[in-house]
Amino acid sequence: MLATDPSQAITHLHRLIRNGDLVIVYERHDQMKPVMVTQSGSFQNRFGLFKHSDWIGKPFGSKVYSNKNGFVYLLAPTPELWTLVLSHRTQILYLADISFVIMYLEVVPGCVVLESGTGSGSLTTSLARAVSPSGHVYTFDFHEQRAASAGDDFEKTGVSKVVTVGVRDVQGEGFPSEFSGLADAVFLDLPQPWLAIPSAGKMLKADGVLCSFSPCMEQVQRSCETLTSQFTDIRTFEVLLRTYEVKEVRSESCPVDDGSPLKPLPCKRRQRSFEGGTSNSSESPMVASTIMAKPSAEARGHTGYLTFARLKCMS
Numbered sequence: 001m002l003a004t005d006p007s008q009a010i011t012h013l014h015r016l017i018r019n020g021d022l023v024i025v026y027e028r029h030d031q032m033k034p035v036m037v038t039q040s041g042s043f044q045n046r047f048g049l050f051k052h053s054d055w056i057g058k059p060f061g062s063k064v065y066s067n068k069n070g071f072v073y074l075l076a077p078t079p080e081l082w083t084l085v086l087s088h089r090t091q092i093l094y095l096a097d098i099s100f101v102i103m104y105l106e107v108v109p110g111c112v113v114l115e116s117g118t119g120s121g122s123l124t125t126s127l128a129r130a131v132s133p134s135g136h137v138y139t140f141d142f143h144e145q146r147a148a149s150a151g152d153d154f155e156k157t158g159v160s161k162v163v164t165v166g167v168r169d170v171q172g173e174g175f176p177s178e179f180s181g182l183a184d185a186v187f188l189d190l191p192q193p194w195l196a197i198p199s200a201g202k203m204l205k206a207d208g209v210l211c212s213f214s215p216c217m218e219q220v221q222r223s224c225e226t227l228t229s230q231f232t233d234i235r236t237f238e239v240l241l242r243t244y245e246v247k248e249v250r251s252e253s254c255p256v257d258d259g260s261p262l263k264p265l266p267c268k269r270r271q272r273s274f275e276g277g278t279s280n281s282s283e284s285p286m287v288a289s290t291i292m293a294k295p296s297a298e299a300r301g302h303t304g305y306l307t308f309a310r311l312k313c314m315s
Helices: 079-085 095-104 122-131 144-157 197-203 217-227
Strands: 022-028 031-036 042-045 048-051 062-065 071-075 112-116 136-141 163-167 183-188 204-214 231-237 244-253 286-295 305-311
Touching (some): 095 122, 112 122, 122 144, 136 144, 144 163, 183 197, 197 204, 204 217, 217 305
Antiparallel strands (some): 022 031, 022 071, 042 048, 231 305, 244 286
């Protein structure tokens, strides 16, 4: 059933960049771009022109220079970075929700995971790494073009060996019967997830876990009503991530000579009046630096609700 080579794990560690590889070009923390490396290709930005031929043979993480002596970093397309640079064909899950989903679905290497609502493939890529090298992710989307685009992305990011993409309206038809009783976990990202919950219950192994992602509380309420017949340990979460900016701040302070171990307090710069080229004050302010942290101005708010439930063990 598993379409993967157990000896091949998904990793770019200790590997050199090759022709045809996908790399993440890192300019700064909020400016990254995915680039396919070709022998005759080039990449141009405000730092200058970069030839792909100079990248081939270098390890991931290398710092490379342009014709204008500007530089960028060449990073491996990890699921974390791919989530930040992928094309948004639909709303996607971000790192906070993704990590929470993988933990609560208890996804480990060797697991079989079913997903309905492939979308842009953000979660799927992280699931693929979590189940590799001996597990598999079967993901379905009702939109044929969207599924095809996601399949192309999985090829680029190197997870296609542990991911199978299918075109199917799981909300209306349910999951394929061939997976009955074989799934360790099921993830639903559907407008009406309660319609797919009965089918998901049939696919799960005993004690398997289901997760449903919904942006609206009304969807959560309807799903929970349906879950009660087959599932237990039903819980809903909202994950809010708050990032902080940490930076060094410099300020002027007055010198204090009283034997105190305390640092001098900031003071205003003393005004000087010159008579005959001399200053009234012989004291000069000291420049002190301190580390300050403050919440980031650009914080993501509500993305959706995550509802988890465990399949009842029927005696």
